[in-house]
Amino acid sequence: MNLRELYVKRRGQFWGEILPYLGYVIQSGVAVVFLFLLIAFAAWYTALLQQVPPDLPIRWIMLIFLVPLMINSSIRTYLRTADTVFLIPQESRMKEYFRKAWFSGVFYKIIGLGLVLLILWPLYIRSDASPKTLLATFAVLTVFKLLSSYGSWKEQLMVSRNAAAAYRVFRWIVPALSLAAWLWHPTGRALLFMALLGLTYVAALSVPVKHLVAWERLIAVEQRQASRVMMVLSWFVNVPQREQRVHARKWLSGWGKGLAWKKESAYRFLLIKSLTRSDILGILIRVGLLGAFIVWATRDSLVSALVYLISLMIVGLQLSALRKLHPESFWLHVYPLPEGTRRDNEGKLIFQVQLFWAVLLWLPLVPGILSAPGRILGTMAAGIAVVFLFRSAAARKSRREDDDDE
Amino acid sequence: MSEQPVLSVQGLSGGYSINRPVLHDVTFQVEPGEMVGLIGLNGAGKSTTMKHILGLMNPQKGTIQVQGKSRSEHSEAYHSALAFVPESPLLYEEMTVREHLEFTARSYGVSREDYETRSAQLSKMFRMEEKMDSLSTHLSKGMRQKVMIMCAFVARPSLYIIDEPFLGLDPLGIRSLLDFMLELKASGASVLLSSHILSTIENYCDRFIVLHRGSIIAQGTLKEIQDQAGRPGMSLEELFNVLIQDGKGE
Numbered sequence: 001m002n003l004r005e006l007y008v009k010r011r012g013q014f015w016g017e018i019l020p021y022l023g024y025v026i027q028s029g030v031a032v033v034f035l036f037l038l039i040a041f042a043a044w045y046t047a048l049l050q051q052v053p054p055d056l057p058i059r060w061i062m063l064i065f066l067v068p069l070m071i072n073s074s075i076r077t078y079l080r081t082a083d084t085v086f087l088i089p090q091e092s093r094m095k096e097y098f099r100k101a102w103f104s105g106v107f108y109k110i111i112g113l114g115l116v117l118l119i120l121w122p123l124y125i126r127s128d129a130s131p132k133t134l135l136a137t138f139a140v141l142t143v144f145k146l147l148s149s150y151g152s153w154k155e156q157l158m159v160s161r162n163a164a165a166a167y168r169v170f171r172w173i174v175p176a177l178s179l180a181a182w183l184w185h186p187t188g189r190a191l192l193f194m195a196l197l198g199l200t201y202v203a204a205l206s207v208p209v210k211h212l213v214a215w216e217r218l219i220a221v222e223q224r225q226a227s228r229v230m231m232v233l234s235w236f237v238n239v240p241q242r243e244q245r246v247h248a249r250k251w252l253s254g255w256g257k258g259l260a261w262k263k264e265s266a267y268r269f270l271l272i273k274s275l276t277r278s279d280i281l282g283i284l285i286r287v288g289l290l291g292a293f294i295v296w297a298t299r300d301s302l303v304s305a306l307v308y309l310i311s312l313m314i315v316g317l318q319l320s321a322l323r324k325l326h327p328e329s330f331w332l333h334v335y336p337l338p339e340g341t342r343r344d345n346e347g348k349l350i351f352q353v354q355l356f357w358a359v360l361l362w363l364p365l366v367p368g369i370l371s372a373p374g375r376i377l378g379t380m381a382a383g384i385a386v387v388f389l390f391r392s393a394a395a396r397k398s399r400r401e402d403d404d405d406e
Numbered sequence: 407m408s409e410q411p412v413l414s415v416q417g418l419s420g421g422y423s424i425n426r427p428v429l430h431d432v433t434f435q436v437e438p439g440e441m442v443g444l445i446g447l448n449g450a451g452k453s454t455t456m457k458h459i460l461g462l463m464n465p466q467k468g469t470i471q472v473q474g475k476s477r478s479e480h481s482e483a484y485h486s487a488l489a490f491v492p493e494s495p496l497l498y499e500e501m502t503v504r505e506h507l508e509f510t511a512r513s514y515g516v517s518r519e520d521y522e523t524r525s526a527q528l529s530k531m532f533r534m535e536e537k538m539d540s541l542s543t544h545l546s547k548g549m550r551q552k553v554m555i556m557c558a559f560v561a562r563p564s565l566y567i568i569d570e571p572f573l574g575l576d577p578l579g580i581r582s583l584l585d586f587m588l589e590l591k592a593s594g595a596s597v598l599l600s601s602h603i604l605s606t607i608e609n610y611c612d613r614f615i616v617l618h619r620g621s622i623i624a625q626g627t628l629k630e631i632q633d634q635a636g637r638p639g640m641s642l643e644e645l646f647n648v649l650i651q652d653g654k655g656e
C-alpha cells in the first residue's frame with residue numbers, strides 16, 4: 001500500500017467536498033462585508049503608517065500577533081475511524097503517511113506567518129529604534145514554527161495526557177520567549193539564548209513515553225478539524241455538519257434548568273445544551289474577551305465603536321452556526337415537538353445571546369459615558385440595530401428555506 | 407365492539423425506491439397490552455417497517471395508524487403515542503444521561519414530577535445512578551443502549567417500537583429490560599419488538615410476525631404459527647428455520 005498516495009487521495013477527497021461551496025461563499029453577502037472590512041482596515045492601516053504614534057509598543061504588538069501564529073500547529077491527517085482496523089497493520093510504515101501530512105500542515109502556515117509579518121513590517125521598521133532585518137526575522141519565525149509543530153506532533157503521541165498538557169505549556173513559552181529575545185535583545189545574545197532554549201526543548205520532548213501512532217487521538221483531532229472547516233463554511237452556505245468537539249463546561253451545566261417545563265421549550269433546552277458545550281461558545285467567549293479589551297483600549301476614539309460592531313457581527317456569525325447543529329437530527333423527527341417551535345426557539349435563543357453579548361461588549365465604554373454620551377450611547381444603539389438586523393436576516397432565510405422545502 | 411388497535415399497518419408497501427419496494431403489502435396490528443415480536447433475516451424488512459411506522463419513510467401504498475391517528479393528519483398526537491429504541495444508540499454527544507431523559511420528558515409533555523420519579527426508578531433499575539451526570543461520549547456502548555431504553559421508558563407512550571434491544575446489554579441489563587417490558591405490558595402499553603434472539607422473545611411475546619423478503623409469511627401466537635407450519639410443539643427458532651427454508655412467500 002502506498003501510504004503517501006493514500007494521504008494525497010484523502011486530502012483530494014476532502015477538498016473536493018469543500019471546493020464546490022467556495023463559489024457560494026464568494027457570492028454571499030457576508031463575503032462582501034468581509035471585503036468591505038478588509039478595505040476599511042487597509043485604509044485605516046495606511047493612515048496609521050503615515051502618522052505612526054511616537055510611543056507605539058511595537059515589540060509587544062509584534063509579539064501579540066506573531067506568537068499565536070507561531071504556536072498554532074494543527075496538522076490534518078485525514079485519518080478515519082476504520083483506520084484502526086485497516087491501517088493498523090501498516091503502523092510501522094505510517095511515517096510515510098504522516099510526513100506528507102506534516103509538510104502540508106506546516107508549509108501553508110509558514111506562508112501565512114510570512115504574510116502577517118509582511119503586513120506588520122512597515123509599522124515595525126517605522127516604530128522600532130533598532131529593528132532587525134526582515135529575512136532574519138522571517139528565518140527566526142520559521143525555525144520556531146517548525147519547532148512548535150514538531151512539539152505539537154510529539155504531544156499527540158504522548159501516552160500521558162498530563163505530560164502532554166505540561167509540554168503544551170512549554171510549547172507556548174519557548175516561541176514566545178524566543179521571539180521576545182529576538183525583538184528586545186542584540187542579535188548575538190538573542191541567537192545564543194534561542195539556540196539553548198530550542199535545544200533544551202527538543203531534548204525534553206524525547207523524554208515522555210509515546211505511542212508509535214496515537215490512532216484514537218489523531219482520529220478525534222481530525223474529526224474536530226474537519227468539523228471546524230464545515231462550521232466556517234456554514235456561516236455562508238448550508239453544508240452538512242460534522243460532529244463538533246464537546247466541552248464538559250460543568251460550570252454552565254445549570255443553564256437551561258430554569259426553563260418553563262413545557263413541550264414548546266423542549267427544543268430550546270436541547271439548543272442551550274448544544275451551545276453550552278460547543279466550540280461556538282468557546283469562540284464567543286474569546287471574541288467577547290478580546291473585543292471587550294480592544295473596545296476598552298480604544299475607548300476614547302471612534303475605533304472602539306468599529307471594533308464593537310465588528311465583534312458583534314462575528315458573534316452573530318458564530319451563533320448562526322447553531323441553526324445548523326440539528327437540521328437532520330433523528331430524534332427531532334421522532335419526538336412529538338409542536339410544529340414551528342424549532343424555528344421559534346432557534347431565533348429567540350440566538351437573538352437573546354447576541355443581545356447579551358452586545359451589552360457585555362459595550363460595558364467597557366460605560367465609565368466614559370459622561371464625557372461622550374452621544375458616541376457611547378450611539379454605539380450601543382448601533383449594536384442593538386445590528387442584533388435586530390441579524391434576527392430579521394435569519395428569519396428571512398428561514399422562511400426562504402421553508403418555502404424551498406415545500 | 408372490539409377495542410381500537412394501538413398500531414394498525416394496512417397493505418404497506420414501501421422502500422427506498424419506487425421501482426424496487428422493500429416491503430410488499432404488509433398488514434398487521436398491535437393490540438393494547440400486547441407484545442409482538444417482529445422477526446426475520448437480515449434485510450427482511452424489519453427496520454424498514456419500523457422506519458415507516460416512525461414516519462422516517464413514506465409508504466408507497468397502504469396506511470399506518472397509531473391510536474387511530476395517521477401521521478399526515480395528526481403528526482404531534484401520532485408521535486406522542488409512540489417511543490422508539492433504535493438498534494444502535496443515537497445520543498446527543500453534548501448532553502448528559504440526565505439531560506437526555508429531561509429532553510425526552512419535555513418533548514413528550516411528561517410532568518416534572520413524573521419525570522423525576524421515572525428517571526430515579528429507571529436509573530436504579532438499569533444501574534446508571536452513578537452515570538447520570540456523565541456526558542454520553544463517556545459511556546460504553548451498553549450504557550449508551552441503556553440510555554436509549556431509559557429515554558423511551560421515561561416518555562410512557564402507549565406504543566413502544568424496539569429494534570434489537572439486547573445488543574450490547576449485559577445479562578442483568580437484558581433481565582431488567584424484559585422485566586420492565588412486562589410491567590409496561592401489564593399497565594396496558596404495547597410493544598413491537600424486533601430481535602434475532604428468538605429463544606428469549608419466545609417466552610415474552612404474545613404474538614409473532616415473520617417477515618421474509620419484505621412480506622409477512624406467518625403471523626400469530628406461537629401455537630398458531632406451529633399450526634400454520636404444520637409443526638406442533640416446535641420452538642420459535644426451529645419454526646423460523648422451517649418457514650425460511652420452505653421459502654414461503656417467495
